[in-house]
Amino acid sequence: MPKKHQLSKDRLVWMFTQMVRIREFEEAVKRAFIEHPGVIRGHAHLGDGAEASIVGSLSTRNKTDLAMPSYRCHGYPIVLGTPLRKMMAEVFGRKDGLCKGFGGSMHLADPAHHFPGTSGIIGQSIAHATGAALTAQVKKTGQVVYCFFGDGASKQGAFFESVNMAAVWKLPIVYVLENNQYQAYTHFSLEDANAVAGDPLSKKAAAFSIPGVTVDGTDPVAVHKAVSKAADRARAGKGPSLVETKFYRLSAHGNVITVPPLPTQFPEHEAVAVYGNKKEFAQWKAKDPVVKFRSRLIKTRALTEANAKRIEDAARAEVKDAVEFALASPLPAPEEAVNYVYA
């Protein structure tokens, strides 16, 4: 790893802190379905299990670089500095939400924090992220775009078309294929040609003659290393790379799809609920990236037990405050609905 990408103790602790904040936020969203039924409408998708991939990737960014993920979008703005209060208020559909209650969980946007917006339709935002990289190239801003999407999205036409164009135009973008192993409810081995052949999904990069690498997505340092290289390449004007971060989504795809007034909450993970594979779930649960990184930092003395506890308590308090803020925030006035249709 080039020296500039060496991770200092402080940086490692920062990474752990962000991972804990994401985890606490996602667990609070999940609990809200039980503790505050009806407060979250529609469909919410959580990033627990993705913390190492998100933080490892974004730990390589310069301060004006952009992050553009899919609808499973809570984790990224947490790292970018979006206030959790505004995020939770948006998930709760409140007036003080990031998007004033117009988007909800799937459509967080915070351009002021380098998070231009998200699409709820699988794969489509890969093209938008590629367009943001075109802006960076044309306007010579020096920005790199971090485009996150799942294993399911890597089968969309938008993926193939966008990566091809990014490669032809040598756009400053890093494609992070977050292989959390389940496309909604379907295991990736059932629908991915590379997987069927026993190959990593990063093999898709070969079709575009760009670098493709698969890393342990439960290890933020490994992700940092791979994404650093890809970001350096993008910054040097050499074009895109594909990094497959392989990890495991620890929650189900989303809350159960019900019709009001039937309540909804997060069901058991698909591995157990659909495939009856308790062993698989237990094996990956044992590789929980947050737990793993915590014990590694303690073992390498980057972090003391007391400091780890302090970080966790602080994150819990921050998220608790965000939930209280969101619950206290008023619902939007109905007639607001006609705003923002046109600029």
Add this chain to the structure above:
Amino acid sequence: MAREMMYMDAINAAIIEEMQRDENVIFYGQNMAMTERDPMLKKFGKDRVRLTPISETAEIGIGIGAAMTGLRPIVELWMSEFMLVAFAQVLNEAPRLRYMSGGQVKVPLVLKAGFGFCAGWAGQHSNCIYHSMMGIPGLKVVVPSTPADAKGLMAAAIRDDNPVVYLHSYMLTLDKGQVPDGEYVVPLGVADVKRAGTDITIVAVGWMVKKAMAAAERLAQEGISAEVVDPRSLAPLDVKTIVASVKKTGRVVLVDQAPRHSSAAAVIAGEIAEHAFEHLRAPVKMVTALDASVPYSEPLENFVVPNEEKIVQAVKAVLANQEVAA
């Protein structure tokens, strides 16, 4: 000052002028800027004028992402049906992102495409697909019918902060007309009374404006005064101007190259029914394409698509308040 110009040249003039005016405007699409001899490439350089592969989803989606982050892309899509390959981006991405973000982002994007090519292009390249776009909040749709409007609407589309689908009629490509020199902007959402009249209103779209004007000329010779209204923008639709004309004449024929139920005419008929019913002295009449795909062979094609004669007959029927076959 104005000069005579072809419709297609007027479109290009607007693109060039706007690209000169604002360096954030970029222009790309398939089969363009392929060699260094390309005049647009020479003028604006390879950053701003680009060739793309046949990848509509990426072309439009990249335009959206570029627009969200500070550029004003014009995507050359050639034929409107090619957009159907990427309709998720057109209908469910471009117009939604601003709204879903609570007004935080804007998407100043122009999707340029020709439509309604009735010259033997058969079922998949001759269609009018604007109806499916004009009902999507957040999306604007314009259909110029004259060289002057072609220029002015393109300039307005590029300057607008919203996604605009700019549909130019292939059948008008070579038509000539007076076009103002220099900066000329036709505001979006404003209809134009192309010919004033008192007996009946003809609302027509795109190529059909030309047919309606010819029909009105013929009717004038028979002592019938037809007013021709061109909405120019289908979204937002200038209901006010259309309704004002109908209130004045009390009669209306709606002419549209699209099939009846996927026509702009059907939408306009609804607005007239709601806002001008008590002023109507005869039922609304729609002259649209027949409910058939556009066929290849010339007599078949002519039979399906509206023409001057059908407009004249419809006007006479409405004036006689008689029911005739559509």
